Amino acid sequence: MTQATADQAKGSVLAADGTPLKVSLRRALRAQKLRALMLIAPLLAFIVIAFLMPIADMLFRSVENQIVPDTLPTTVVALEDWDAKGDALPGEPVFAALHDDLVVAAEAKTHTRLGSRLNYEDSGMSSLLRAAGRGVRRMSPDEPYEAQFIDMDKDWGDIETWRTIKLYSGAYTDGYLLNAIDMQKTVDGPELKPASQRIYVMLFLRTMLLSLTITFFTLLLGYPIAYLLAILPLRTSNLIMILVLLPFWTSLLVRTASWKVLLQQQGVINDLLVWVGLISDANRLVMINNATGTIIAMTHILLPFMILPLYSVMKTIPPSYLRAAKSLGANDWTAFWRVYFPQSVPGVGAGAILVFILSIGYYITPELVGGTSGIFISNRIAYHISISLNWGLAAALATMLLIVVLALYWVYDRMVGIDNVKLG
Amino acid sequence: MKTRHLFGATALALLPAAAMMAQDTATCENCANTMTVVSWGGAYQNSQVKAYIEPYKALHPELTVVMDESSAESVAKMRAMAEAGNVTWDVVDTLASDAIRMCDEGLVMEFDDIDAVLAPAPDGTPASEDFGDLLINDCFVPQIVYSTTFGYRTDVADWGGKVPSTVCDVFDLETFPGKRALQKRPIDNMEWALYCDGVAKEEIYDVLGTDEGVERAFNKLNGIKDQVVWWTAGAETPQLLADGEVVIGSTFNGRLFSAIVEQNQPIAMLWDMQDFDLDGWTIPADLPEDRLNRVLDFLYFATDTQRLADQAQYISYGPARSSSAPLVGFSEVLGVDMAPHMPTDPANATNTHLYDYGWWADHRDDLDAKFQAWLTQ
Known part of the structure; x- marks a missing residue:
């Protein structure tokens, strides 16, 4: 029996060249899929390189701790048997291993x-190791290293120094992530930090709260404008559109700086209020360098991101629906609320997500107008990237932020449904 | 390298002061013909261009200098470039504390013998003695001494004719009511707080090293906390003072100088307990040979006695060489005598504070976390 007749016997259809139709079709489709893939390949490569890889790198950095086992390879091994919970210092073999490791490390700087x-993790380690790099060269191999180390700096005889090294001796650590939620590694497991050093959880909450407030205000201010844009005749609406877009074309820093001029205590608004007599000269309002300043400036800056999606959705709502509602006896409010508004919800969703996500990651504006009560978690991330150089902690904070955003996205999808978002 | 330096020294001897004539040129063997200089931008970078780079380019017309204004993010950018294996900078102007960090991270090159790299003073004193204690580590060539100090408005009606005379007046809301501007970081503020809480100057860091000491400093700062505007950029305080937003505020002395002398604002200096700090050059580690030769040649020229003194023509920061100090005088450019505006001028430097680099390198991370937590409370 030939293959073809066997296939026929099983009831499959053959293409003209004798191959089974299924195989032939699959081949044609594969070619098509390949072509489609080729078309999106540049974008795909761009997203992988410029988006996915940096995120993966960030996630990796938040747990990476290679430097300790790399710099102190034998010390780390020697420390494995030491009981960090006890009161005794690690023994001579550990100090000897530390000496050998530091000699190599000092050579490589x-x-x-x-x-x-x-x-x-522990203040003082910086100078302790800098001095040790110089000191190990002068040590004598004939005397016990423990005494020589402690003689060089008494901190080598401090059990906390050794606990820190032991806690962070792994190639990977959860220390950064714990730090990002105000906890710390101790020999007894993770613990909350003392109250005077807790800051990140509060900043995360504040970032969420202020971002929600900003989203709410942009919606409050943006909805009527978007509505006007959608219903007014083209000539008028174009003019409004230009006014909406104008801030887009102005530098962010210029806009932020002008808010300073307007809002500060000797600024335009306060001067005006004093002149009108609404407030006295001694009781000028504090509207900047606090959370109020952040909310006002960021609401203004992010307003177009709310108006544009709203407008593009509203533009597609036929005005005849409203007229139909009215002709069926609805008053203005009912016609708006029961007929118009539900149809604009996808735009509200899109605008709200856009503004919320953008404001969560903002840091220039809060830095300039936020004072101490209006700064975001992103300001701390920027600090750890550029000033303290603690990139591990910065990555851990960013990872937390990513998790929070994904969680909120999930909640939003559950409550509103992500299909209900439309950009036009 | 030696011959080049000798030649450089002769060229300088033949050409006194900053008046370089275009037809006189020097050579630099196996040197790259472009050099990227990183600095702070603004008036400060401008003073470097005028005092160092333009005269150097007059000697080396083949050279193209690229100016970058990224010094504020120099540490992070240097680390990113080193990780990527593509360092595009040749010479980087940084704060001393940043130089320490970069040196510890192995991002900048260490000089084995500083006297082989820098010019001696005109009287032959080696550079290591001329710079003295300001050579804080093996990676950093100091350029200027600046200070973080206070400026106050001279027209505050509430003060009843009194003016602040000590740094502790900043903490005195009774006599000197009004808002203050302080930098949003623990450095300086903690020291001033402890000093005004009665801690002797030489014991400040011992006290600050304990939890009680930190608590004590915060308690002192609590007294003025709700009257403080916290700044992050050096330009903010002069602006806040000029607008009348604050009546007294800390910033870098050069910023106050330009507000007072160049913009004629009603502001005066309070030099008491000014905090000295350094700014200077670092060279990225592992530069290719030709680029390194160029940078070393430039650095030899730009950090000699006359050049450092020249910079003080344009900005009120003190030259880091002791041999440059006598050369600072009347500035033709600004039309004022610069000496009384220098932080190092004896009249201004009666009571000063020295930033302890080693101590802050150890405690900065920890204290900053505490400081930020305190700010948000």
Whole structure:
């Protein structure tokens, strides 16, 4: 029996060249899929390189701790048997291993790098290791290293120094992530930090709260404008559109700086209120360098991101629906609320998500007008990236932020449904 | 390298002061013909262009200098470039504390013998002695001494004719009511707070190293906390003072100088307990040979006695070489005598505070976390 007749016997259809139709079709489709893939390949490559890989790198950095086992390879092994919960210092073999590791590290000048890393966890490690890099060269192999280390700096005889090294001796650590939620590693497991050092959870909450407030205000201010844009004749609406877009074309810093001029205590608004007599000269309003300043400036800056999606959705709502509602006896409010508004909800969803996500990641404006009560978690991330160089902690904070945003996205999808979002 | 330096020294001897004539040129063997200089932008970078880069380019017409204004983010950018294996900068102007960080991270090159790299003073004193204590580590060539200090408005009616005379007046809301501007970081503020709480100057860091000391400093700062506007950029305080938003505020002395002398604002200096700090050059680690030769040649020229003194023609920061100090005088450019505006001028430097680099390198991360937590409380 030939293959073809066997296939026929099983009831499959053959293409003209004798191959089964299924196979032939699949081949044709594969070619098509391949062509489609080729078309999106540049974009795909761009997204992988410029978006997915940096995020993966960030996630990796938030747990990466290679520097400790890399710089102190034998010390880390020697420390494995030491009981960090006890009161006794690690024994001579550990000090000897530390000596050998530091000699190599000082040669490669990596001991100071390790010092900066461990200094994030325990103040003083930086100078301790910098001095040790110089000191180990003068040590004598004939005398016990423990005494020589403690003689060089008494901190080597402090059990906390060793606990820190032991806690962070792994190639990966949860220390950064714990730090990002105001906790710390201790020999007894993770613990909350003392109250005087807790800051990140509060900043996360504040970032969420202020971002929600800003989203709410942009909606409140943006909805009527978008409505006007959608219903007014083209000539008038174009003019309004230009006014909406104008801030888009102005530098962010210029706009933020002008809010300073307007809102400060000796600023235009306060001067005006005093002149009108609404407030006295001694009781000028504090509207900047606090959360109020952040809300006002960011609402203004993000307003177009609310108006544009709203407008593009409203534009598609036929005005005849409203007229129909009215002709069936609805008053203005009912016609709007029961007929118009439900149809604009996809635009509200799109605008709200856009503004909320943008404001969560903002940091220039809060930095300039936020004072102390109006700064966001992103300001701390920027600080750890550019000033303290604690990139591990910055990555951990960013990871937390990513998780929070994904969680909110999930909640939104559950409550509103992501299909209900439309950009036009 | 030696011959080049000798030649450089002769060229300088032949050409006194800053008046370089275009036809006189120097050579630099195996040197790259472009050089990227990173600095702070603004008036400060401008003073470097006028005092160092333009005269150097007159000697080396083949050179193209690219100016970058990224010094504020220099540490993060240097680390990113080193990780990417593509360092595009040749010489970087940074704060001393940032230089320490970069040195510890291995991002900038260490000088084995600073006297082989920098010019001696005109009287032959080696550079290591001429710069003295200001050579804080092996990676950093100091350029200027600046200070973080206070300026106050001279027309505050509520003060009844009194003017602040000590740094502790900043903490005195009774006599000197009004808002203050302080930098949003623990450095300086903690020291001033402890000093005004009665801690002796030489014990400040010992006290600040304990939890009680930190608490004590915060308690002192609590007294003025609700009257403080916290700044992050050096330009903010002069602006806040000029607008009348604050009546007294800390910033870098050069910023106050331009507000007072160049813009004639009703502001005066309060030099008491001014905090000295340094700014200077670093060279990225592992530069290719030709680029390194160019930078070393430039650095030798730009950090000599006359050049450092020249910079003080344009901005009121003190030159880091002791041999440059006597050369600072009347500025033709600004039309004022610069000496009384220098933080190092004896009349201004009666009571000063020295920033302890080593101590802050150890405690900065920890104290900053506490400081930020305190701010948000």
